[in-house]
Amino acid sequence: MAGQGRLSDILRSLNQANEVGFRIREAGFVLEKAELKTLLAELTGAISEAKMELGIMQGHLQDKDAELKAMGELLHAKANLRRRGDGYYKSRDGRLYGQPYCSYCWEGEQKQYHLHNRILKKDVRICPHCKNEYQAQRTPYLDADTLVY
């Protein structure tokens, strides 16, 4: 079915345009005005359809690009996040640093949400997304200054 930006549809439209050219050549470039009008209409129709399909295909390609970028970012995060205590931390050369991410959200949905300190409760941290609470002691901030680059 046309209108889905498939290569086969684009090629079919271009073949149709090519065929019009072939028919004009075959007639020795001598055509009745009415026939010429019909062929021109066919030609512009085929080209318009190819252009439309190409536009749709470009949209598909942009979607795929965005998907690939997101997958690349997820792979990068998976390679660099490590669990410690109840949180996940960024790591560099095997050393963990920074604010912890919610382990529930990371393990369940591969989403990274930093844990926040609960207001007026210094010993409790909370995920802003899933609202799970963590002991601050088991999810400390790890100073990046101890890292040697």
Ligand SMILES: [Zn+2]
């Ligand atoms: Zn969470």
